Amino acid sequence: MDTQPGLLRCYRHPEAETGIRCARCERPICTQCMISASVGFQCPECVRGGSGTGHAPDANQPRTLAGGRVASDERLVTKILIAINLALFIAVQVVGDRLVDDLALIGGAYLPTGELVGVSDGEWYRLLTSAFLHQEIPHFLFNMMGLWVIGGIVEPELGRIRYAALCLLAGLSGSALAYLLSPQNQFSLGASGIVYGLIGAWAVLARRRRQDMRPVALFVALSLLFTFTRPGISWEAHVGGLVAGALVAYAMVHAPRARRDLVQYGACGLVLLIDLGIVLARSAALT
Known part of the structure; x- marks a missing residue:
């Protein structure tokens, strides 16, 4: 199967090419992994907001494009x-x-x-x-x-x-x-x-x-x-x-x-x- 040059591969499904990144952490995500959010799409880890195990408490916290914390009141x-x-x-x-x-x-x-x-x-x-x-x-x-x-x-x-x-x-x-x-x-x-x-x-x-x-x-x-x-x-x-x-x-x-x-x-x-x-x-x- 031919691949398109320049496309990234989903971090969870390496076989899947994608042009989409998580709006928070910027990891490449495929259509199976992307979850609709108020701003673009997010990956499962960012949506879970650090509820996974084996990481530091803030490792999977949702982040803004600039790396700041995502707040409940965005204004x-x-x-x-x-x-x-x-x-x-x-x-x-x-x-x-x-x-x-x-x-x-x-x-x-x-x-x-x-x-x-x-x-x-x-x-x-x-x-x-x-x-x-x-x-x-x-x-x-x-x-x-x-x-x-x-x-x-x-x-x-x-x-x-x-x-x-x-x-x-x-x-x-x-x-x-x-x-x-x-x-x-x-x-x-x-x-x-x-x-x-x-x-x-x-x-x-x-x-x-x-x-x-x-x-x-x-x-x-x-x-x-x-x-x-x-x-x-x-x-x-x-x-x-x-x-x-x-x-x-x-x-x-x-x-x-x-x-x-x-x-x-x-x-x-x-x-x-x-x-x-x-x-x-x-x-x-x-x-």
């Missing part, structure tokens, strides 16, 4: 992020512009006296607080919808810890680029950096899953078109978040299994160092 971190944004949005409505002045990111901010304020004056917290801050209802609703929809796709694929790290780095990277490139005294706020980071991660995941990339590419193109054609939008935060999200997601889902943690943590650390370098360089230029 828990997304819900927490939305709750933080909602709490700050309500606080802004109650307190007013004073809270926005205290938490928003300001590009190259100078007082009329020439005194520096903001990140360049040591208020580094603005790099993160600005990524959860909203002032207008349409802006808040648009970002929360994006966080809920796209986050609901990305979080189950990465797992909670990796997903939270990606979101924070995307928000921080968007703020760092906005701090570097924004005009003097321009305010920047909103979760757009995080949302665009998730868009970048979604594109990487779709490519990794060998899905049809045309809808994803169209969505990314329309998102960038929206970014650069609408006035008053911080394109720097969008682009910074998009690039960081794509880079971190790529490292997470393509890391070799034997060195997965090292590659994933190293990639996150590298992005963090780049952000730190950008902020330090900009602050030095201003002072």
Whole structure:
């Protein structure tokens, strides 16, 4: 019998060729072994969730594509992020512009006296607080919808810890680029950096899953078109978040299994160092 080059063989039935992998552990599985799951197909071991014998307790635990634990609530971190944004949005409505002045990111901010304020004056917290801050209802609703929809796709694929790290780095990277490139005294706020980071991660995941990339590419193109054609939008935060999200997601889902943690943590650390370098360089230029 002729065989097709490039096809894998089922780990339980070596005589059976297959092009299907378990969505959790990535072992090749044939049609007899694959079990339908909420995301693709899983092998019997992952479905059993470690109930077999002769292995360490976590050896057969279901894992995400990036190696994280599969959680019962696949949107828990997304819900927490939305709750933080909602709490700050309500606080802004109650307190007013004073809270926005205290938490928003300001590009190259100078007082009329020439005194520096903001990140360049040591208020580094603005790099993160600005990524959860909203002032207008349409802006808040648009970002929360994006966080809920796209986050609901990305979080189950990465797992909670990796997903939270990606979101924070995307928000921080968007703020760092906005701090570097924004005009003097321009305010920047909103979760757009995080949302665009998730868009970048979604594109990487779709490519990794060998899905049809045309809808994803169209969505990314329309998102960038929206970014650069609408006035008053911080394109720097969008682009910074998009690039960081794509880079971190790529490292997470393509890391070799034997060195997965090292590659994933190293990639996150590298992005963090780049952000730190950008902020330090900009602050030095201003002072």
